[in-house]
Amino acid sequence: MNYLVGAFKPPCNIFISFADGRSRKQVPLKKENGKTVMVALFQSQESIVGEVVIEPVHRKKVEHNGVKIELLGQIELYFDRGNFYDFTSLVRELDIPGELYERKTYPFEFSTVEMPYESYNGVNVRLRYILKVTISRNYVGNIVEYQEFVVRNYTPPPSINNSIKMEVGIEDCLHIEFEYSKSKHHLKDVIIGKIYFLLVRIKLKNMDLEIRRRESTGSGPNTYVETETLAKFELMDGAPVRGESIPIRLFLSPYELTPTYQNINNKFSVKYYLNLVLVDEEDRRYFKQQEITMYRLLETS
Incomplete structure (x- = not known):
């Protein structure tokens, strides 16, 4: 039975981190399962820089057709749950097709990203920003890892504010x-x-x-x-x-x-x-x- 369980586990682990993760402000984010996690906070026009680490399990060979990271801004309407509308979509190719035998680190950078809308978790709608790493593979399913972050945008006080x-x-x-x-x-x-x-x-x-x-x-x-x-x-x-x-x-x-x-x-x-x-x-x-x-x-x- 343990063998069968292990057969469905991905052959590698993926870790996504931000370059300034230790110093960047963290804010609470409520997940779909009701749990709250702390994630990095950004605002529009900031650069999003970090690294992706891929670590094969037990140093087993992982064949792939390329590795990429995407930065996605998405809106999900709950009456159309599961369908995400991408309003921001950027991609960086991290690796060409080949094989992985050991832990490998890939730096990435998305410069001065336009993120016009704020993250929002409402009653019937969700707006989110994610980093999505995909290891493409033949015959078997792709290996995908997500890292969510929050965007907040700031406004100066209005010049006219009538009573x-x-x-x-x-x-x-x-x-x-x-x-x-x-x-x-x-x-x-x-x-x-x-x-x-x-x-x-x-x-x-x-x-x-x-x-x-x-x-x-x-x-x-x-x-x-x-x-x-x-x-x-x-x-x-x-x-x-x-x-x-x-x-x-x-x-x-x-x-x-x-x-x-x-x-x-x-x-x-x-x-x-x-x-x-x-x-x-x-x-x-x-x-x-x-x-x-x-x-x-x-x-x-």
């Missing part, structure tokens, strides 16, 4: 104005605002502010929209009176947010909303939603 002012009205029963200090926030920002009660003729029980993420995938009749409530913040517990104002101060850093993504490779979008929820004493709920723009600011530490 948000909106009104909520329910016939002649309720008139509320709310104001947020700005419409664009970085991922570690603080949402600051105020709510003014101009007319209150219904008995409100409580009021919450929610942060919602809306992920849209596909297009046309195959569009899937998934909305998640990422945070819920109680603004008020009890009945307000006319003329009262309530301050808002919501810290974003505790939540796992991403930047706003607009129509990434015509495959998906991610948008964020502030959702104001009012509940009266008869448990009727009133909503007012406002889109905000999220961006990733370069961390100084």
